[in-house]
Amino acid sequence: xxxxxxxxxxxxxxxxVVSLRHRVREQAVVLRFSLLDQTKIVTAASELARNAxxxxxxxxxxxxxxxxxxxxxxxxxxxxxxxxxxxVEDAMRAGFSTGGGLGLGLSGTRRLVDEFxxxxxxxxxxxxxxxxxx
Amino acid sequence: MTSTRSVxxxxxxxxxxxxxxxxxxxxxxxxxxxxxxxxxxxxxARQSSEVLSTLLEGLDSxxxxxxxxxxxxxxxxxxxxxxxxVRLGFSPSETVLFxxxxxxxxxxxxxxxxxxxxxxxxxxxxxLIDRLALVTSExxxxxxxxxxxxxxxxxxxxxxxVVKLWQGILALPLIGTLDSERTQVVMESLLQAIVDxxxxxxxxxxxxxxxxxxxxAQHLIQTVAAARLMxxxxxxxxxxxxxxxxxxxxxxxxxxxxxxxTLADAFLVALDRLGQHVVATDPVSAAGR
Amino acid sequence: xxxxxxxxxxxxxLATIQTDVQDNVAVALQEDLAxxxxxxxxxxxxxxxxxxxxxxxxxxxxIADISGIAKLLDAEVIVVGMQPAVxxxxxxxxxxxxxxxxxxxxxxxxxxAGIRDQN
Numbered sequence: 001x002x003x004x005x006x007x008x009x010x011x012x013x014x015x016x017v018v019s020l021r022h023r024v025r026e027q028a029v030v031l032r033f034s035l036l037d038q039t040k041i042v043t044a045a046s047e048l049a050r051n052a053x054x055x056x057x058x059x060x061x062x063x064x065x066x067x068x069x070x071x072x073x074x075x076x077x078x079x080x081x082x083x084x085x086x087x088v089e090d091a092m093r094a095g096f097s098t099g100g101g102l103g104l105g106l107s108g109t110r111r112l113v114d115e116f117x118x119x120x121x122x123x124x125x126x127x128x129x130x131x132x133x134x
Numbered sequence: 135m136t137s138t139r140s141v142x143x144x145x146x147x148x149x150x151x152x153x154x155x156x157x158x159x160x161x162x163x164x165x166x167x168x169x170x171x172x173x174x175x176x177x178x179a180r181q182s183s184e185v186l187s188t189l190l191e192g193l194d195s196x197x198x199x200x201x202x203x204x205x206x207x208x209x210x211x212x213x214x215x216x217x218x219x220v221r222l223g224f225s226p227s228e229t230v231l232f233x234x235x236x237x238x239x240x241x242x243x244x245x246x247x248x249x250x251x252x253x254x255x256x257x258x259x260x261x262l263i264d265r266l267a268l269v270t271s272e273x274x275x276x277x278x279x280x281x282x283x284x285x286x287x288x289x290x291x292x293x294x295x296v297v298k299l300w301q302g303i304l305a306l307p308l309i310g311t312l313d314s315e316r317t318q319v320v321m322e323s324l325l326q327a328i329v330d331x332x333x334x335x336x337x338x339x340x341x342x343x344x345x346x347x348x349x350x351a352q353h354l355i356q357t358v359a360a361a362r363l364m365x366x367x368x369x370x371x372x373x374x375x376x377x378x379x380x381x382x383x384x385x386x387x388x389x390x391x392x393x394x395x396t397l398a399d400a401f402l403v404a405l406d407r408l409g410q411h412v413v414a415t416d417p418v419s420a421a422g423r
Numbered sequence: 424x425x426x427x428x429x430x431x432x433x434x435x436x437l438a439t440i441q442t443d444v445q446d447n448v449a450v451a452l453q454e455d456l457a458x459x460x461x462x463x464x465x466x467x468x469x470x471x472x473x474x475x476x477x478x479x480x481x482x483x484x485x486i487a488d489i490s491g492i493a494k495l496l497d498a499e500v501i502v503v504g505m506q507p508a509v510x511x512x513x514x515x516x517x518x519x520x521x522x523x524x525x526x527x528x529x530x531x532x533x534x535x536a537g538i539r540d541q542n
Contacts, residue, residue, distance in 0.1 A: 014445045021443060021477065036322060039477055039508040043516065046479040050446070105480055108516035325507035332527055359519050360510035365503065365526035390521075 004066045005030075011078070012058040017049040020061050024076065027065045031072050031134055040112040041074055041132040047109045048078040048128050056080025056126055072134040073114075081125035088120055139196045142255050143247065148190055150243040155179075155186055158239040165235060167228045173219075181215050185236070189266075198258070200265045212266065213273045220277035229274050233267040294320040296327040303404045304333045305397065309342030314349040321357040328366045335404040336361060339397040341372030351386050358391050367407070369393065371400035427452045429459050435467035435536070436460065437529070440475055449485040456489055460496045467536050468493055469529060473504025483518040490523045499524065501532040 007027065009020045024045040028038040045061070052059040059080030066073055085091045092106050106128075110116040115131035147154065159182050162168060163175075173181075188208045195204035212233070219229045240259060244252050294316075299305045306324050328336055338354065340346070346354070354370065361368040369392040373381075381388065394400040405411055414420035425448055429438045436459055438452065456468060470489065472478070478486070490500040501524045505513075513520075526532035 014447055018443055018445050025476070036508045036511060039512045040515070043477045043479050043512050046477060046481075047516075050479070050481060108480060108518075111515050111517070112512065322507065322511070325510065329507060329527065332531070334527060334531055356511065356514045359514045360507065363502075363510040363513060363520060363525055364505045364507060365528075365531065 004064065007063040009061045009063070010058075011049050011052045011061055011080070014053065017046060017053055020049045021046050024063055024074070027063050027074055028132075031065055031067065031074055033074070033132070033134055037132060037134070041076070041130075044109045044112040044130055044132070045076055045078075047105050048076070048130070051105055051128075052078050052080040052082075052126075056082030058082075059125070073131055075129065075131045077127060077129045079125065079127045084122040084124055084126055085118075085120040086122050088118060092118070140193050140198055141251070141258055142193050143244070143251075144190055144193045146246060147193075147240060147243050151186070151190075154239045154243065155183055157242065158182055158186065158236050161235050161239060162232065165231065167231050169224060169228060172222045172224060181232075184211050185215070185233070186240075189236075189240075198262060200262070200269060208266065209269060212270045216270050216273040217277040220274060220281060226271060226274050226278075230267045230271050233263060233270050237263055294323050296324055298331060298333070299337070299401060300405065300408075300410075302333050302335060302408055303401070304328060304331060304336040305339060305401075306336065307339045307342065307397070310344075312340075312343055312346060312350045314353065317350050317353040321353055321360075324357065325360055325364065328361060328364060334366050335407060336366055336368045337371055337394075337397060337400040337404060338368060339371045339400070340377070341374070341397065343372075343377070344374075346377050346380060348384050348386065351381055351384065355386070355388060355391065358388075362390075367392070369400045369403065371395070371397045426455065429455055431459070431463050431465070434465065435469060435533075436463060436465045437469045437471065439471040442474060443476065444482070446481055449482055453485060453489055453492065457492050457496065460493060460498045466498050468498055468500045469503050469526075469532050470500055471503045471529065472509075473506065473528075475509060476506070478505070478509050478513050480516060480518060483513055483516070483520065487520055487523055490520075499536070501526050501535065503527075503529055503532050 005027070007023055009023055010016060011020065021042050025038060025042050028041050033041065049061060052061070057080065059078065059082070061079075062077045064075040064077075066075075092110070106118070109128075109130070113130040113132050115129075117129045118126070119128075120126040159179055162178065162182070163170070185208075188211045192200075192205045192208045197204040199205070200208065215232075216229055219232075237260060240263075241256050244255050244259075247255060295307070297305050297307070304324070304327055306320065308320065312320075324336060324338070327333070338357070340354075358368040358370070370388075371394040373393055373395075392400075392403065394403060402412070425445075427438055427440050427444070427448060429436055429452075431437075436456070438456060440452075444452075459465065460468065468489075470486065472486075475482070486502055490502075493500045502520070503526050505525065524535070526535055
């Protein structure tokens, strides 16, 4: 039995960041993630969504869940069409920040998930895809 | 899926229901795989009659598709019996033979049919019972996996005893090799126990842990840090010399982590922080020790 | 915009974050608390986050900032009731909030601060 669901959430404002957190939480509950796993994926979603709203000038998030006999997991893709990240390696380093934050955003987010994939092109935008397996 | 209609003369079998049931039960008891040690005669008779009557009910529908709606009662009955046999300790083959041994007894009433109809009906029942045996075997397998999973979970819980040493002081005595997954489970249950009991001090005692690797050491440190964020202090006691060496060689630092040689030392520090201390009620015998 | 309620109990302030907060609510809390510390001459602020289901790096920084601002205003902040899952996640994110005082619940926060419950 395989079932999957796909939810798209627009990311333009701070309210959208909050509603993405709620949607990700809902899906994690459907997948019967443990409370800790729910917390990790929601926190990761919050970090990425805020980046997209503040630095990427808005974008969208796609939540995909897969329920099957093999492996249950939640995939989140956050896309923006902002300026992009000139040096991805620098951005992934702990302590690096351009937005006056603590510089934990991307490197910290990577530690909360099982898979992390970042694509960015200067002038085109940034897309980050994360997966947390159950 | 097969769409052929059943050719089995159900009324004929039903007329001889008692005979079929009796000879089936007798057959099972005679068999080399009979397990009177695991199942009582009355339970055996009850399960047999349940299967036989449900089988006839399925045949009444005319459908031979055992995965279809007409056979739902049958599948449910087999599931119940299989799972109970998993728990009772029957082997997979003993469980499957229970169904297969129905063949001969149920073929018996068909003797009354003329040869060509008889062959057709026997062939059909033969196939049907094989399919039901397969269903039983699958359910048995699933049941066994569930039992194993549950036991693993129980063992994990058993191996993580968070104990209350004193009002406000918890201890987690860890024994055995810690892998990354077990450490995580242990640490989560410790932090939850801190909240549940309102304890402000927790002692993780690793006297019984032979070695730690980088990941486990990191989990330990993260737990101490997480407990601090929650408002509790975590101490680590019983670090063996080898583990101390490992920690240093791995380049892991334990900043702000209170470590004590023994659980008893850590307990005294904990009491002291709570403004309590242990006094001897009989100074003479205390001095003599 | 919602605001986090701040109540004055005796000599201390209690701010309870009720649910998931939007970033600007958190920023407003910083400003409100600074103003209330001065107005109430409070020396102690309890920031109750037991209802918070996540703390990400932004909220984490807000908590650290509130604590720092309070120190400059001669008050102390105690963060109360962080949930285990939130704490583990925050540590994994790389935030340990060193320098911020924490307590399991309001009762132990008051005990830490040497205040008996004034009922």
